[in-house]
Amino acid sequence: MLIEAIAAGVVGAALLWLVLQPLVSPSPLAPVDLDPLDPEETPRGLALIALKEIEFDRATGKLSDDDYAELNARYSAAAIATLDAVSTTVRCLTHGVCPESAARFCPHCGSGLVTEADACVACGVAVPADAMFCPGCGVRVRGE
Amino acid sequence: MKPGAKFAIGALVIVGGVALMITEGIKQTGTYFMTPTQLVDTATADPHFYNLGLKVSAKVVQGSIKRDNEHQRVDFAVSDGHQSFPVVYVGSLAEIPDTFTDANDIDVVVEGKLGREGTFHATSVIAKCGSKYEAAMPKSGKKA
Amino acid sequence: MTLLGTFALWAALLLACWSAAIALLGPWQRRPSLAVAVTRGAYAVCGALLVATAALWQGIFAHDFNIEYVWAYTSRNLPTYYLVAGFWAGQKGSLLFWAVILSIFGALAQALTSSRHKHLLPYVAGVTNLVVAFFVAVMLFGHANPFERMAFTPADGRGLNPQLQNPGMVMHPPMLYLGYISITIPFAFAIAALMARRLDTGWIIAMRKWALASWLFLSIGITLGMWWAYVELGWGGVWAWDPVENAPLLAWLTLTAFLHSVMIQEKRGMLKRWNVSLMIGTFLLSIFGTFITRSGVIASVHSFTQSDIGYFFLALLFVSAVLSFTLLYTRWPMLEAEVQLESLLSRESAFLFNNLALVGIAFSVLWGTLFPILSEAVKGTKITVGPPFFDRVNVPLGLFLLLLTGIGPLIAWRKASAANLRRQFIVPLLSGAVSAAALVAVGLRDFYPLVALSLAGFVLGTVAQEFYRGIRARMSLHGEHMLLALAHLIARNRRRYGGYIVHVGIVIYFVAFTGLAFKVKHETVLLPGAVDTIRSPFGHTYTLTHLGVSQYTRLNRHVSVATLEVRLDGERLGTITSEKRQYVDSFDQPTFEPATEIGLRSTLREDLYVVYAGSPDGTEAARYTIMINPLVTWFWIGCGVLTIGGLITMWPGGPQLRTPRRRVVAQAGYAVPLAGVTE
Structure with a gap:
């Protein structure tokens, strides 16, 4: 009985510490490497996926040449429209992308924003300032 | 016509078909499910209910079960506390579940017809057993 | 403790x-x-x-x-x-x-x-x-x-x-619970996206593996339930449309619909409201299922003690429905579709019809399950509907769904043209027609089984063609060897080709259900040494000889076991036994009503299913129910195929564009030519 009560006390204290620790000693907000974006989350990624699919559908005989030409033109245009855009997104770790790209602090919580400047729109990997192609996935990130 | 409108027409056909199948299905296969009191009352008021296929849920009267193995026949009585009537089941005794006993107020569902002479001619007997087959079991009955 | x-x-x-x-x-x-x-x-x-x-x-x-x-x-x-x-x-x-x-x-x-x-x-x-x-x-x-x-x-x-x-019972409830419970996670993501007003595809990407996992758990749980009912309840069937069986099926149906329609949202930005509603609906149905299972408000052959606990679940159902749909209502304008349906001849619209059929089946099952309560509330007398109702409504709908399973993959996303469709449909239609002709030739004349098996042939033709053309496309685009092309095809498009394997599993379920239409059942009382015969629907004859009844005691039960010798077309196969068990506690007091253990001899073709229903008044004669259940083994095989397919779709490793440090051309699998850009 006594042992059980002690065990209960220990368990309770441990759980309380687990939950309250971030409140008692908040860790300073350091920029964290965010996981790269899924292609499906970016306009360029979506357009590239659609292009691949169209290509494959033609190869397996699902799309006629006319439909292929029309769809390919449309999604190529969509992909090209995103080509020159190097993202300068700023992102709060808890509130996600901040619409004000010039902001340095999150409008919701005031914590510092992580700059994703020079991140590839297709895969999210950081792109060096002089690179024309993304080192992560190889898509062209800057125009001529 | 727009593709959206064409789709809406197809959708209406499917939804209408499902609705029709459900109403027709219930009209043609629905069976009344009553207590002995309800059945005797309705049948007295509306003789149409004699010899109509339906289900009755009641308790087996203690000590009333008489099995006749030779003729594949079981006689017993059911009651809901107010009304009671004799039931005769003729058919495979293997179809009678193990749980069907007259020991302690077993709940039973009998399917069949109430004859004008006041005997219920059952075509199937399903026993439910209370206490031990607890609600927590996803499945714990006997299918007759 | x-x-x-x-x-x-x-x-x-x-x-x-x-x-x-x-x-x-x-x-x-x-x-x-x-x-x-x-x-x-x-x-x-x-x-x-x-x-x-x-x-x-x-x-x-x-x-x-x-x-x-x-x-x-x-x-x-x-x-x-x-x-x-x-x-x-x-x-x-x-x-x-x-x-x-x-x-x-x-x-x-x-x-x-x-x-x-x-x-x-x-x-x-x-x-x-x-x-x-x-x-x-x-x-x-x-x-x-x-x-x-x-x-x-x-x-x-x-x-x-x-x-x-029963070993199935050790696994069945936890599996079903895992399915029910894991639905809460995708639901939580849907609610989170609504509350955070972040209604882009982010939440779908974050939760789709969870939705797949719940679907897989539910599928396995439902199949284990079928297996348990088959080997333990002694009536020789797998599905009785009992409320407690219907409950997990409801959530499974809407979740299946969700898994299909969510692809349209990912690819096209359509159906956002429908998807959120389906997810909320699936969660509510999982709570509803728990309510049915635990309250006993709906009469079921699975008997329950009446329990107040059910009303807690009813309250949860009501509160979460009101809160979720209110939240959805306040976010309604943010869930505008980004594009409109482009063509009725597109995979989008095949998916939409598939959604309608699935939700239609779910609705009819829900309606049939609730009808006793509804009719009592409205008309004063309880009217129940049984298997005939569910079969009548759901067999046609199920076959329509099977047809769509074959059609959908043949049509391209976005749009298709008639000439192409002809090229796409020839092989699958031929495969369906050949199956139908073969079945008629061997003497099958029943309408629904004929339709079901022909459609099964059609769907298998579709899947085979998809794999064949996919492999051929890769071989010509990359010059890969056939096996390598197959491996890459599946590995680089896990969701699509894993999904096709799941479709094969579903086809196998349909075939197994069709087999049950031809079950043979027969009752008999045999004295020791007496012989009985039963003819299988495949045309051969089982000869069964009653060898006798013996009794013994095990750890927690007294057992009477009846033994039959089995001969198939004259050739001796061995013996089959069925038991009556009386369970006792450690003071040898009986604890439960007697239970029956069936005797089972399974082959891919059919099961011989024997139930010992007791001996008349202490004689050595035995009363038997003997059944031949064709194709039942295929349920369990179908479940295995479906599990493999499901695991492929869930296998970690993202879509093709993501692997870092490789050129896009190399990982995309084939070159993506951009119109107007030369590199």
């Missing part, structure tokens, strides 16, 4: 309520440290419930019969693996099981979600903890605390219901 267990339950309740309140009412948005604390709440609740779980298992294994739950569901002579199952055998224990699994899933959702979707996580923690809090509250306030002690200590427990002493 009941003190520790009860304490852990209270700790879990308080922590869950605290973190849910903060997460959903919102002061954390302005304090990042509070957001961290909220997500830590999910781990803490999980920890507390794991302690409670350990405490209950400790009580069960220590045979502490002073604990009411341990006394009610286990006994000293119960084999060890059934002691493990005793944890979820009763109402109270299964509530704890539910809560602990949900909290584990909740913690995993926090740990496994990519940092990109971090903004959703406090809300997700809030929703999962709220549901956990509900289950713990039912235990603590609904007289369902599994740690309750009694005033005295019985010498032995009542033991486990014999129908649950």
Whole structure:
């Protein structure tokens, strides 16, 4: 009985510490490497996926040449429209992308924003300032 | 016509078909499910209910079960506390579940017809057993 | 350890309520440290419930019969693996099981979600903890605390219901629970996206593996239930349209619809409102299923004690429906579709029809299940509908769905033209027609089985063509060897080709269901040495000789076993036995009604299914029900195929463009020519 009560006390204290620790000693907000974006989350990624699919559908005989030409033109245009855009997104770790790209602090919580400047729109990997192609996935990130 | 409108027409056909199948299905296969009191009352008021296929849920009267193995026949009585009537089941005794006993107020569902002479001619007997087959079991009955 | 267990339950309740309140009412948005604390709440609740779980298992294994739950569901002579199952055998224990699994899933959702979707996580923690809090509250306030002690200590427990002493029963409830419970996670992501007003595809990417996992758990759980009903209930069928069977099927149907329609949202930005509604609906149906299973409001051959606990679930159902749909209503304008349907001849519209059919089936099953209650409320007399109703409505709908399974993959996304469709449909249609002709040639004349099997041929033709053309396309685009092309085809398009394998599994289920239409059933009383014959629908004859009845005693039961010698077309196959069991406690007192163990001889073609229904008045004669059930084994094979396909779709490793440090051309699998750009 006594042992059980002690065990209960220990368990309770441990759980309380687990939950309250971030409140008692908040860790300073350091920029964290965010996981790269899924292609499906970016306009360029979506357009590239659609292009691949169209290509494959033609190869397996699902799309006629006319439909292929029309769809390919449309999604190529969509992909090209995103080509020159190097993202300068700023992102709060808890509130996600901040619409004000010039902001340095999150409008919701005031914590510092992580700059994703020079991140590839297709895969999210950081792109060096002089690179024309993304080192992560190889898509062209800057125009001529 | 727009593709959206064409789709809406197809959708209406499917939804209408499902609705029709459900109403027709219930009209043609629905069976009344009553207590002995309800059945005797309705049948007295509306003789149409004699010899109509339906289900009755009641308790087996203690000590009333008489099995006749030779003729594949079981006689017993059911009651809901107010009304009671004799039931005769003729058919495979293997179809009678193990749980069907007259020991302690077993709940039973009998399917069949109430004859004008006041005997219920059952075509199937399903026993439910209370206490031990607890609600927590996803499945714990006997299918007759 | 009941003190520790009860304490852990209270700790879990308080922590869950605290973190849910903060997460959903919102002061954390302005304090990042509070957001961290909220997500830590999910781990803490999980920890507390794991302690409670350990405490209950400790009580069960220590045979502490002073604990009411341990006394009610286990006994000293119960084999060890059934002691493990005793944890979820009763109402109270299964509530704890539910809560602990949900909290584990909740913690995993926090740990496994990519940092990109971090903004959703406090809300997700809030929703999962709220549901956990509900289950713990039912235990603590609904007289369902599994740690309750009694005033005295019985010498032995009542033991486990014999129908649950079956390997399938050790697996079936946990699997079904895993399915039911894991639905809460995708639902929590949907609610989180609505609350955070982040309604892009982010939440779908964050939760789609969870939705697939729930679907897989539910499929396996339902199939294990079928298997258990088949081998344990002795009526020789797998599905009886009982309310308790229908309950998980409802959630399975809407979840299947969701898994299809969500692809349209990912690719085209359409159907956002429909998808959120389907997810909410699936969660509500999972709660509704729990309500049906536990309240006994709907008469079922699976018998239940009436229990007040059901009304807690009814309240949860009502409250969560009102809250979710109100939330959806306030976010309605943000869920505008980005594009319109481009063509009726497109995979989008095939998916939409598939959704309608699935939801139509779900609705008819729900309606049939609820009809006794509805008719009593409206007309005063209860009207029940049984298998004939469900078969009438769902067989045509199911076949329509099977047809769509064959059509959908043949049509391209976005649009298709008639000339192409002809090229696409020739092989599958031919495959369907050949199946039909072959079946007619061997003498099959029944309408529905003929349609079902021809459609099965059609769908298999579709899948085979998809694989064949995919491999050929890769071989010509990359010059790969055939096997390499197949491996790359599946590995680089896991969802599509895994999905096709799942379709094959579903086709196998349909074939197995068709087989049940040809079952043969026969009853007989045999004296020792007497011979009986039964003809299988495949045309051969089983000759069965009754060898006698013997009796013996095992650890926790007395057994009467009847033995038949089996000959197939004159060739001796061996013996088959069926048992009547009387379970007893350690003082040799009978504990349950007698139970029957069936005798089963399975082949790919058919099952010989023998039920010993007792001996007339102590003679050595035996009453048998003998059945030939064609193709039943294919249910279990279909489940295996479906599981493999499901695992392929879920296998980690993202879509093709993501692998870092390789050129896009290399990983995309084939070159993507951009019109107007030359590189």
